[in-house]
Amino acid sequence: MIRYFYTIALGLLLTACGKTEGGPGGGSHPLQQEALATAYTVRLPGRNPEEQAILLTQTVYPATREDNAVGAIILVPQDEKIAFTAMNRITHMPVNAPLLYLTRDNKISEQTLREMKRLRPDGVLQDKRTDVYAVNVPKDQVNKIREVLGYRVRTFYEEDPVKLASVLDMWQAAMKADHPDEVIISAVDHPDGVKHGIGPMGWNAHMGKGFAWVYQDSIPQATRDILKRRYGDHGSYMYLTGGPDVISNKVAQELGQYGLVRRIDGPNVFATNTVNAGYKDFGRNWGWWWDWEPRSFGWGIAQAGHNYIIGNPDDMLSMIPAAVLGHMGKHGPILLVKPDSVPKATADYLKMVKPFKTGPQETILNFAWIIGDTTSVSLATQQNLDRLLSPFDIPADTSAYLTEAPTLQEKKD
Numbered sequence: 001m002i003r004y005f006y007t008i009a010l011g012l013l014l015t016a017c018g019k020t021e022g023g024p025g026g027g028s029h030p031l032q033q034e035a036l037a038t039a040y041t042v043r044l045p046g047r048n049p050e051e052q053a054i055l056l057t058q059t060v061y062p063a064t065r066e067d068n069a070v071g072a073i074i075l076v077p078q079d080e081k082i083a084f085t086a087m088n089r090i091t092h093m094p095v096n097a098p099l100l101y102l103t104r105d106n107k108i109s110e111q112t113l114r115e116m117k118r119l120r121p122d123g124v125l126q127d128k129r130t131d132v133y134a135v136n137v138p139k140d141q142v143n144k145i146r147e148v149l150g151y152r153v154r155t156f157y158e159e160d161p162v163k164l165a166s167v168l169d170m171w172q173a174a175m176k177a178d179h180p181d182e183v184i185i186s187a188v189d190h191p192d193g194v195k196h197g198i199g200p201m202g203w204n205a206h207m208g209k210g211f212a213w214v215y216q217d218s219i220p221q222a223t224r225d226i227l228k229r230r231y232g233d234h235g236s237y238m239y240l241t242g243g244p245d246v247i248s249n250k251v252a253q254e255l256g257q258y259g260l261v262r263r264i265d266g267p268n269v270f271a272t273n274t275v276n277a278g279y280k281d282f283g284r285n286w287g288w289w290w291d292w293e294p295r296s297f298g299w300g301i302a303q304a305g306h307n308y309i310i311g312n313p314d315d316m317l318s319m320i321p322a323a324v325l326g327h328m329g330k331h332g333p334i335l336l337v338k339p340d341s342v343p344k345a346t347a348d349y350l351k352m353v354k355p356f357k358t359g360p361q362e363t364i365l366n367f368a369w370i371i372g373d374t375t376s377v378s379l380a381t382q383q384n385l386d387r388l389l390s391p392f393d394i395p396a397d398t399s400a401y402l403t404e405a406p407t408l409q410e411k412k413d
Helices: 002-016 030-034 049-060 080-089 110-119 139-149 161-176 193-207 221-228 249-258 269-278 316-322 324-328 344-352 360-365 379-389 400-404
Strands: 041-044 073-076 099-101 132-135 153-156 182-187 210-214 236-241 259-264 281-287 292-297 307-311 334-336 367-371
Touching: 041 049, 041 379, 049 099, 049 110, 049 316, 049 324, 073 080, 073 110, 080 099, 080 132, 080 161, 080 193, 080 210, 080 316, 099 110, 099 316, 110 139, 132 139, 139 153, 153 161, 161 210, 161 221, 182 193, 182 221, 193 236, 193 269, 193 316, 193 324, 193 334, 210 221, 221 249, 236 249, 236 281, 236 292, 249 259, 259 269, 269 334, 269 344, 307 316, 307 324, 316 324, 316 334, 316 367, 334 344, 344 379, 367 379
Parallel strands: 041 367, 073 099, 073 132, 132 153, 182 210, 182 236, 236 259, 307 334, 307 367
Antiparallel strands: 281 292
């Protein structure tokens, strides 16, 4: 009888631990073989957002066993603000989910369906073993996931990204029994709102803090509700992405009634994201007279030896899923460049974190992932980034290297 009991208990334990995954590379995308590498960069050359998202999941998740598999998959339409909201709030632990896209006509393509099959999610234990979070995915496509893959799907239907942020805030709070006090806030109606917020979004994918939208000159009710859910004397710690030209000082002052307001901003989208890479807000979150819980928001990177995720601000749909490299890769912030040049703000930041020639550990960890093909970030820009990340003074024309070096093989009299 006791033996029978232990057999049942062992069976239940193994079931609770999730599934063991299959062999790697079952859905390998051909572009995975076309990555362009330099000494300090590797390019993941997606030609469109859907391909880019698949390349990222194949890079981060071998899916050979539980500890390198995904917890779940986020599936969204190719809608910048919906994808941005989902990546801000769903990706982090305990969900552990990369983001994949529907096609432009809101279907699941064969290549995405194959990648979803290869990933074989473990299922989120805290959420009834959910395998897929489908945000605004048509019902017939949700049924396809259930029928073809047999996955458990949780659906969210909310076309307004402002309200979607509130829905995801309540869902996360139910799962974690808490609301994170730190809240990133971006402008939903500014043309560069997502671009200013892409770096802080990478921090959220890495750390799982709160997120809300505002308008340039007003605060929507859904965002007021998100902020009211935070409690304590201080309320929320709010981080606005962008300067007063993106989120007005009037809105910043009104937000002050819900807690402490900070800005992460620069004069343009490139500068805002370099400020974000170096930004750190550390202090007391809450506590008692004999003890306190700290808050620690932001990367705070001002020295060599880190990874970066670098791409084009005009290709946000490809950049949004790339935040998974900061979630499960060598954690690092997102930076932006132009297709054919490295803007001054980004170049100045990379010069600040350039390794010393005598620091080998910092040197080998100073590295960047380049997101997109050469039409999004040119080969010359990738090479320029490589020089900025290198501890050595590499000439632009590397063909001069051998001709200027002494010929050692010539015998001197």
